[in-house]
Amino acid sequence: MTMPLTRLLEHVLAGEPDLGDEIDAVFRDADRIRRRRTRVLIAAGAGVVATLAVTGLVLTTTLLPSRPAGDQVARQAAPAGSAVPVPSNVADPVLAVLAPAVDDRKMHIYPRPPERGNGWRQYSVTDSAGRARGTVEIAVYDVAGDMCFPVLAHPNKCARTEWAPAGVEYVRYDDEHDPDWQVNQTIARRITDGRTLAVMATGERGADKPAAGEPGLTGAQIEKIATDQRLFDAFDPAERCSGPSSGACPAFRMPVPLPSS
Secondary structure (H helix, E strand, O other): OOOOHHHHHHHHHOOOOOOOOHHHHHHHHHHHHHHHHHHHHHHHHHHHHHHHHHHHHHHHHHHOOOOOHHHHHHHHHOOOOOOOOOOOOOOOHHHHHHHHHHHHOOOEEEEEEEEEEOOEEEEEEEOOOOOEEEEEEEEEEEOOOOOOOEOOOOOOOEOOOEEEOOOEEEEEEEEOOOOOOOEEEEEEEEOOOOEEEEEEEEOOOOOOOHHHHOOOOOHHHHHHHHOOHHHHHHOOOOOOOOHHHHHHOOOOOOOOOOOOO
């Protein structure tokens, strides 16, 4: 009937070149195209991830509230809570002069209510075990001209003054005979401006024996504190323990003799 299909196609393929390595070349080209597309897709994916990371960082920095650097420093520098109140020497320059002397005796000092007023300060002293060791009271006055420093045993007489550096004259008034009110006091006056300080340390009232009622600071320490130029400067120039507010000033063992009194 009809000749086989192969014989019919023989004349069609007659004269065509042999395929040889062309089939392998087609597969190699396809493989190269596939690898190139894969690399392009990987690079595109990495670019998207980088873009998302940068965008997230920008949004976080812009939208979230910033935390001041000082907060972190303050948290790192803040000490652990203490059972003993630590007063601020920065806020109270008077206390900055008192504290070293108290610390040397392994004691603690802190404001004692009502603490302060115009021209005066008041502090409590406790020992290392927390037992009360009395008070330290300070007042500042303005005394123009010469001042008669009274004598402890004879208030109407003038005492002979001692001298500290930078033109400060002073007299100590220590009285430890009364077990219920042992006192170490110094009155000091700066002659350049008449600023006068009374500094007094008293023992705790109601002690059953003299040793238990000793003041927290010695007479020598009170003398050193009262004649320290820093203590004069620790009070505001307008402060003075006189006038309408003088009724709130501490009651000293030896009051400062003012011209109006």
